[in-house]
Amino acid sequence: LYRAFYQPGPRDERIVRVATPLKDVESVIAAWRWSLVAGLALASVAGLILASLFSRYLSRRFRRLLQFSTQVAGGSYPQDFFLTRGSDEIAVLEQHLNDMSTKIRDNLQQVIDEKDKADSILHCMIEGVLVLDPKGQVVVINDRAKAMFSVPEERDIHGASVLEISRHPEIHRILEEVLRFDFVRYSKEVELDNERWFRVNAVSLKDSRGSSLRSILVFHDITDIK
DSSP, rough: EEEEEEEOOSOEEEEEEEEHHHHHHHHHHHHHHHHHHHHHHHHHHHHHHHHHHHHHHHHHHHHHHHHHHHHHHHOHHHOOOOOOSSHHHHEEEEEEEEHHHHHHHHOOOOOHHHHHHHHHHHHHOSSEEEEETTBBBBEOOOHHHHTTTOOOOTOOTOOBGGGGTTOOOHHHHHHHHHSSSOOOOOEEEEGGGEEEEEEEEEEEETTTTOOEEEEEEEEOOTTOOO
């Protein structure tokens, strides 16, 4: 490998020529090449090891998320399911899921308590209570109403039509009036079979847009009064 340098000067000028064997240059290049290859190999191995460790760490945390979602889908709302604390996005998500699970469990318990209270009240009432959806299907019926319509207590008629409870035309007429007309409060006296008299009071529950959600009918047995 040859190289020539021009060297100017105030008195004389000269050209400096240098040379070195190519095998020395090639040996230096080869040494640098092997150093780069070895460095890249070590960096790749280290990167793969770190990536594998980080992948296992993330996989473990995602499995925890999967376990949490499985329990929630099964109706169980665990408390403090994620014990790790951190500042990354997954840790924040885990904390939010912990809070969400706690709130859902508390709200569900409140709903269950309120339902138990409502069931106790309906069970103790001497009036028959019938709650219908806009299609006239039974949503709630208490034991007293079942006795009034001769429905067996063990029979589940949730979602059944009123036709399955009573075929009396007066009941169907009342149901048609309650479901068809817009009213604040409905009251009517009706005579059913066996000279049994009932006073039927009804109210309509509406949503914020004014659409009917439920119709509540209360049957008072006034046969003795009559």
